[in-house]
Structures are given as structure tokens and as C-alpha cells.
Amino acid sequence: xxxxxxxxxxxxxxxxxxxxxxxxxxxxxxxxxxxxxxxxxxxxxxxxxxxxxxxxxxxxxxxxxxxxxxxxxxxxxxxxxxxxxxxxxxxxxxxxxxxxxxxxxxxxxxxxxxxxxxxxxxxxxxxxxxxxxxxxxxxxxxxxxxxxxxxxxxxxxxxxxxxxxxxxxxxxxxxxxxxxxxxxxxxxxxxxxxxxxxxxxxxxxxxxxxxxxxxxxxxxxxxxxxxxxxxxxxxxxxxxxxxxxxxxxxxxxxxxxxxxxxxxxxxxxxxxxxxxxxxxxxxxxxxxxxxxxxxxxx
Numbered sequence: 464x465x466x467x468x469x470x471x472x473x474x475x476x477x478x479x480x481x482x483x484x485x486x487x488x489x490x491x492x493x494x495x496x497x498x499x500x501x502x503x504x505x506x507x508x509x510x511x512x513x514x515x516x517x518x519x520x521x522x523x524x525x526x527x528x529x530x531x532x533x534x535x536x537x538x539x540x541x542x543x544x545x546x547x548x549x550x551x552x553x554x555x556x557x558x559x560x561x562x563x564x565x566x567x568x569x570x571x572x573x574x575x576x577x578x579x580x581x582x583x584x585x586x587x588x589x590x591x592x593x594x595x596x597x598x599x600x601x602x603x604x605x606x607x608x609x610x611x612x613x614x615x616x617x618x619x620x621x622x623x624x625x626x627x628x629x630x631x632x633x634x635x636x637x638x639x640x641x642x643x644x645x646x647x648x649x650x651x652x653x654x655x656x657x658x659x660x661x662x663x664x665x666x667x668x669x670x671x672x673x674x675x676x677x678x679x680x681x682x683x684x685x686x687x688x689x690x691x692x693x694x695x696x697x698x699x700x701x702x703x704x705x706x707x708x709x710x711x712x713x714x715x716x717x718x719x720x721x722x723x724x725x726x727x728x729x730x731x732x733x734x735x736x737x738x739x740x741x742x743x744x745x746x747x748x749x750x751x752x753x754x755x756x757x758x759x760x761x
Contacts, residue, residue: 467510468493470551500516574713593658596651610642616685618633
């Protein structure tokens with residue numbers, strides 16, 4: 464691998480503290496671009512790239528049928544790489560300095576309704592064995608705490624404080640936050656831990672949520688689990704851990720929680736990220752407004 468690309472990978476992993484999944488996405492995008500300029504321009508050096516070459520790559524990506532969102536993500540990876548080269552003084556200016564992102568249609572993600580959550584969390588949907596108890600706990604953890612999929616997978620047993628009824632979550636860029644646990648969720652965790660201790664072998668002993676073989680969960684397993692249980696109660700196209708996080712925030716806002724509190728619970732660094740969820744709660748607000756305003760009763 465090129466020295467600068469290797470240094471960039473180390474920068475993402477060690478300094479920026481990005482997840483392995485994110486690092487892989489960035490470096491894969493960079494490799495694709497590097498191969499493109501080698502083939503199309505017979506150029507190996509990434510230090511001599513100009514915007515005309517990048518634009519040619521963008522055109523090829525669009526022509527291949529890639530969505531504008533996906534193209535923008537790949538360009539974002541390149542931007543990060545050239546910012547890094549500036550930082551280590553390998554280049555004097557980024558070739559993407561004046562680049563404008565391709566326009567994309569705003570996607571409105573629809574959260575699960577409270578009724579759908581009530582239906583999926585009925586005990587009858589789960590077995591009394593280790594897997595059933597674990598699956599219900601996973602869904603309840605997502606919905607009751609609003610954590611991300613990566614945060615759930617990396618959660619440790621010692622992150623749970625049974626006395627204070629809280630859970631410590633390690634979020635993006637290793638930022639910690641403490642989330643209160645509902646009594647019903649704490650009971651589920653205790654019940655799960657009893658079943659967890661009965662496993663014949665535990666390889667990843669520190670991790671809270673495990674497979675039946677005693678290994679740490681993986682992202683694909685968690686995604687499939689959510690999809691499986693919600694397919695029976697919801698006709699929504701997207702059924703994922705992120706939609707559960709979305710539902711957590713939306714339902715809190717619908718019930719009157721203030722935006723700053725929801726921001727802290729979600730682990731957002733800025734209020735702008737949390738404000739996305741106010742769009743979903745707007746429909747609920749409209750109902751309250753229409754039903755309550757005196758002018759609508761005339």
C-alpha cells in the first residue's frame with residue numbers, strides 16, 4: 464500500500480478513532496479512485512491529482528448507475544484523504560476545495576408506531592430459552608435507550624450499574640454517555656444474565672450480548688434479528704436498528720420531552736442532528752393542534 468494511504472488508515476483508526484467498518488469504507492473508496500486514475504490517466508501519484516480527474520471519476524460513477532448519495536459518500540472519503548495530506552503538509556491545496564456535493568432527495572425515515580412496538584415486544588413472540596430472552600432484550604435496549612447498533616454490540620457487562628439503574632455507552636469517537644434504565648429493562652437484563660451464565664462456553668466474556676456459542680454479536684446478525692421480528696408486525700420497507708433509534712427519539716418528543724434532553728440521550732454532538740427527528744413528531748403535533756385549538760371548534 465502507498466505510504467500516504469497507510470498513514471491515512473492509521474490516522475482514521477488511531478487519531479480519529481473511527482470504527483473498523485468506517486475505516487474500511489474510506490480506504491476502499493480511496494483504493495477505487497486510485498485504481499481509476501492509474502487506468503484512465505496512467506498516473507500513480509495521489510499527490511498530483513487535479514479536480515478534472517476527480518470529475519471524470521464522478522461522471523463514471525454516475526454513469527455506472529450509482530446514486531448521488533453513494534457518489535457523495537465516496538467523494539467525502541476523498542475529501543478526508545486530501546485534508547489529511549494537507550495536515551501532514553504533503554500538498555498545498557485540496558483538489559476538492561471548490562467541489563459542491565451532488566443534489567440528493569431528502570429521505571424521510573418513518574419510525575415504528577407505538578402500537579407496532581407494543582406488538583413486537585409481547586412476550587409471546589419470544590421463546591423462554593437463551594436466544595429468545597436475548598432477542599427481546601436487544602429490541603428493548605434499542606427502543607428504551609436509543610443506542611446505535613455499534614454501541615449495542617460493543618456494550619460490556621460492567622457498563623451496567625444495577626444500583627443506579629444506568630448504562631454507560633461508548634459512542635462515536637469514544638465519547639461516553641450515561642443513560643438511565645427503565646425498571647422493566649433492568650429486570651430483563653438480570654434475567655438475561657442468568658441465562659448467559661448457563662452457556663457452555665463464553666469466548667468474549669466482557670461483552671454483554673452474545674451468540675449461543677458465546678461469541679460477540681456481529682452487525683449482520685443484529686440487523687437480521689430486527690428485520691425478522693418487525694416483519695410480522697410492520698409493513699414499513701425499512702426495518703433496522705436505526706429505525707428503532709429513530710422511534711425512540713420520535714416517541715419521546717411526541718410525549719413532550721425537550722430537544723436538548725433527547726440530544727443528550729442520543730449522544731449527538733449538535734442539536735442539528737437531533738432536529739431531524741422533529742419532522743416525524745410534527746404529524747403528532749398537528750393532531751394535538753387541530754384537536755385543541757378553539758378556532759377549530761367553530
